[in-house]
Amino acid sequence: MATPNDDPTLVPASSDASDGPNKPDGFPVGASALLSERRLHTLKHADLFGVFDQNGNILNGPGIADGLYYLDTRHLSRLSLTVCDQPPILLSATLRENNATLSCDLTNPDLEIDDGEAGRTTLSHDLLHVRRTRFLRDQTAFERVQIRNYDVEPRRIVLDIGFGADFADLFEARGTRRTRRGTLADPVVAADTVLLAYDGLDRRRRSTRLRFAPTPDRLDDRTARFELTLKPGQRALVYMEVSCDPEDAAPERDPAEAFLFSLVEARRALRLSSSRAAAIESSNEIFNEAIRRCISDIYMLVTEKPSGPYPYAGVPWYSTAFGRDAIITAIQCLWLDPTIARGVLTYLAAHQADKEDPVADAEPGKILHEVRHGEMAELGEVPFRHYYGSVDSTPLFVMLAGEYLERTGDVAAIAALWPNIERALEWIDRHGDRDGDGLVEYGRRNHEGLANQGWKDSFDSVFHADGALAEGPIALCEVQGYVYAAKRAAAAMGRRLGHNSRAAELEAAADHLRILFNTTFWLDDLGTYAIALDGQKRPCRVRSSNAGHLLYCGIVPPERAARIVSGLMGRTFFSGWGIRTIPAGEARYNPMAYHNGSVWPHDNAIIALGMARYGYKNEAARVFTGLFDASLYADLRRLPELFCGFARQRGEGPVRYPVACSPQAWAAATLPSLVQASLGLRFDPSGVAVHFDRPRLPAFLDELTLHNLSVGGARATVHLQRVDGEVALNVIDRSGPIQVVLTS
Known part of the structure; x- marks a missing residue:
């Protein structure tokens, strides 16, 4: 049973592998700032996973391995959101109980903003609510940013989403040094899409495509800018999808439609598998x-x-x-x-x-x-x-x-x-x-x-x-x-x-x-x-x-x-x-x-x-x-x-x-x-029976119900209760000729 793959002990990432018995293995997980000092949130679907900070960002820097990874390559190494050139303040971050979505609630600090004809004005803190909702599906990370104005005045807001992709190998991201790397391809920027790519030494091209909706007011290979005018109580929605090694040249659905459709599919798939x-x-x-x-x-x-x-x-x-x-x-x-x-x-x-x-x-x-x-x-x-x-x-x-x-x-x-x-x-x-x-x-x-x-x-x-x-x-x-x-x-x-x-x-x-x-x-x-x-x-x-x-x-x-x-x-x-x-x-x-x-x-x-x-x-x-x-x-x-x-x-x-x-x-x-x-739970498929052998319940459990116990095509729901140090059992539902046997 094992720690997967190598020894994440707290040793320098530059340690050399050696045949000697006193040397650590050569692929450690460095312990600088990866997981120890910050609260991180993770999402996963199939061969795609992401590591994000509390604000939903992907930080980039020495000793930080946040990112969006696909097949052991980091396809997104930087992701940031700013409101009027300032990072918003965290209210809370919540991972849904079924792990389907990460939601980050943010608000504005005191801001100096350009309010059109009014010139530079002050926007007091806590008047804008920003909610980021993100999930993964197949090879794509989907995100919706909702921003709402709770001020009594209309406000002109500039929303910037910064991004970058270093295409680091996972072992490289976690500390292993490389002497040679492939080359980053020239970015391809269209009205609402950016394609970033990397040509590896293994002669494989790895790519990341970012799409936005609505079409950004300005888009380059590092930032998407949205200039929004929000009336009192009004909200605006911005969608982003990040596809890793996308196979389709032109997706059928726009990012907003793709977000909603894929979210329903993600929740349904989790529900079906766990059922x-x-x-x-x-x-x-x-x-x-x-x-x-x-x-x-x-x-x-x-x-x-x-x-x-x-x-x-x-x-x-x-x-x-x-x-x-x-x-x-x-x-x-x-x-x-x-x-x-x-x-x-x-x-x-x-x-x-x-x-x-x-x-x-x-x-x-x-x-x-x-x-x-x-x-x-x-x-x-x-x-x-x-x-x-x-x-x-x-x-x-x-x-x-x-x-x-x-x-x-x-x-x-x-x-x-x-x-x-x-x-x-x-x-x-x-x-x-x-x-x-x-x-x-x-x-x-x-x-x-x-x-x-x-x-x-x-x-x-x-x-x-x-x-x-x-x-x-x-x-x-x-x-x-x-x-x-x-x-x-x-x-x-x-x-x-x-x-x-x-x-x-x-x-x-x-x-x-x-x-x-x-x-x-x-x-x-x-x-x-x-x-x-x-x-x-x-x-x-x-x-x-x-x-x-x-x-x-x-x-x-x-x-x-x-x-x-x-x-x-x-x-x-x-x-x-x-x-x-x-x-x-x-x-x-x-x-x-x-x-x-x-x-x-x-x-x-x-x-x-x-x-x-x-x-x-x-x-x-x-x-x-x-x-x-x-x-x-x-x-x-x-x-x-x-x-x-x-x-x-x-x-x-x-x-x-x-x-x-x-x-x-x-x-x-x-x-x-x-x-x-x-x-002491075991199953007898030939006898279509579920056995409880001298069951015990720990002190923190007075009662326990097991739903949907299946064997031999039959099912039972069983209720257990601690009584005077012993465990009493009651079958509260049964489907098919299943036996439930208690050995005390």
């Missing part, structure tokens, strides 16, 4: 707000591909297809909407590696880590064009296939995927096990690739008790758990498909791995498993949240599970907001580190699901409570990618991590997956 999911409603209205935001973020990040829905990892840095992240998100959402899992499996199967390519860290059967479309990826300046440098995506792919079959009973889909599953299993045994010892290891084959290839892929995330970095090939503990779960899942799928002898082989291999792993990795004096074995097969004697993932995989004996759970819920691990990646007391513990002491919501969700599997529902509920409480302090109730691991203080919220992505898909899916963990 597939089961709905969650509770007695806690704040929790309801947080859950609605979770669902909205999930479906904003889901991109419809020919293979089906695919959740992009996060905005801004990871708005593309990642293997590990999408798989984990699909697992978290499987009870809500299994079509996401099917889309992920189909896409990853189509992009499964079919040959060896050391530059891409690819080997036959390996599952994708990341896809990039920008100029730097096309030229090989970054290795992520089609990159396979994750050790866990392949077993996680097989795990997801097994869980999808268990959730849906869709044997036909698994039969179609079976050749890909077999190739993934072959990779695990042949290429994943580099030294033939029965364990899966990793070591990058490309000097520019990721040094660490588990979900904690920071350069310093795998180390020994004294803080020395582990040298590879490295065998991570949780990867062995994923392989175990993958082989058991493949055995179950094989039996459903009639491959009985193959299933028996896989069951035997899983049993062998379980014994080998528990013999090799267990540290009895620490009460947990080593985070990894280094290249000399020495255990890295470090406690970590990685061990919690082993509970989810089911590879841990029950007596050891008790010790792991106890450790994870102890004060050194549990911050009060969640479980830290590395507990206090370890050599490299730092609550501000990306992977060595921070709290990741998705990490906690997987651990909680594992706790629930072993019967530790109360502990899972504590994790649930901590993360929900953290969401109370988050902007829009949105759990970020991660936050710092400082201990919870009375009356204070969690400490933000400065460059955390928000929204992030697996963070958005965390609260829904914690609902599943608390309720």
Whole structure:
């Protein structure tokens, strides 16, 4: 499960990549002013996303990566709005609950204006209201600016919209230095349109077209000016659309008509996609707000591909297809909407590696880590064009296939995927096990690739008790758990498909791995498993949240599970907001580190699901409570990618991590997956049944209603209520022959 692609630690953007174990990876996210000091708003649709400030502007300058991005290229790097040559004052900025639109309400400061025959006059503050409404659709950003005069006098207003496009590659925008760039083409300016373009070193032209309505009074390659005369109470509307790599030479609709038509389409599409999911409603209205935001973020990040829905990892840095992240998100959402899992499996199967390519860290059967479309990826300046440098995506792919079959009973889909599953299993045994010892290891084959290839892929995330970095090939503990779960899942799928002898082989291999792993990795004096074995097969004697993932995989004996759970819920691990990646007391513990002491919501969700599997529902509920409480302090109730691991203080919220992505898909899916963990929720498609295994409700939830639970073509709505420490269940609606089973 992983941080998508590289290590956004707080290191200078000019740091060099090195094979040495003490050097960071070469593509960091700088932490100057990107996300840490300003409140930013993000929008996304398909392969287009935007990062805007509170006023709806796109700032441009050193250390600022705001912009409108399409396929990893910044197509708009500057956007500003002024009224009579002055920036308006912010009243408020609101992202609609369904993430469809960003609205910014602004007003004027005291202005000296040219009022025609009256000459220069003063316009007092707060007499003009400016409302900017923006949304994204396909390859275009649409904006409507409404300006209304609340003065008792008519006013002549000059509205300027400034713009610019640097066509920076996303990696360049976030801090990676380039020695050469392509060339900017000469702008083409018409009455209401400006075309900006860039000819890349990859011999591709990338272009941005801006259209305005009404026709500006003055338009050049940097500014559109509108001269407006507004009577008292009168309003004026100005429309702008910014199209990235537009395919049509002359759009059919004018910008005003296109704005309204596309807005209706955008809202309808979001409504239709999210309607597939089961709905969650509770007695806690704040929790309801947080859950609605979770669902909205999930479906904003889901991109419809020919293979089906695919959740992009996060905005801004990871708005593309990642293997590990999408798989984990699909697992978290499987009870809500299994079509996401099917889309992920189909896409990853189509992009499964079919040959060896050391530059891409690819080997036959390996599952994708990341896809990039920008100029730097096309030229090989970054290795992520089609990159396979994750050790866990392949077993996680097989795990997801097994869980999808268990959730849906869709044997036909698994039969179609079976050749890909077999190739993934072959990779695990042949290429994943580099030294033939029965364990899966990793070591990058490309000097520019990721040094660490588990979900904690920071350069310093795998180390020994004294803080020395582990040298590879490295065998991570949780990867062995994923392989175990993958082989058991493949055995179950094989039996459903009639491959009985193959299933028996896989069951035997899983049993062998379980014994080998528990013999090799267990540290009895620490009460947990080593985070990894280094290249000399020495255990890295470090406690970590990685061990919690082993509970989810089911590879841990029950007596050891008790010790792991106890450790994870102890004060050194549990911050009060969640479980830290590395507990206090370890050599490299730092609550501000990306992977060595921070709290990741998705990490906690997987651990909680594992706790629930072993019967530790109360502990899972504590994790649930901590993360929900953290969401109370988050902007829009949105759990970020991660936050710092400082201990919870009375009356204070969690400490933000400065460059955390928000929204992030697996963070958005965390609260829904914690609902599943608390309720012990599972599905039986063959028996058309929904099971609640010893459900618990955390203290902040007295009642919970799950709408539209579907299995085997039937549906049910279920109400749960906490009564004297237990949970009572009532089916309040049913469609089809569905059973709801409560095990107390």
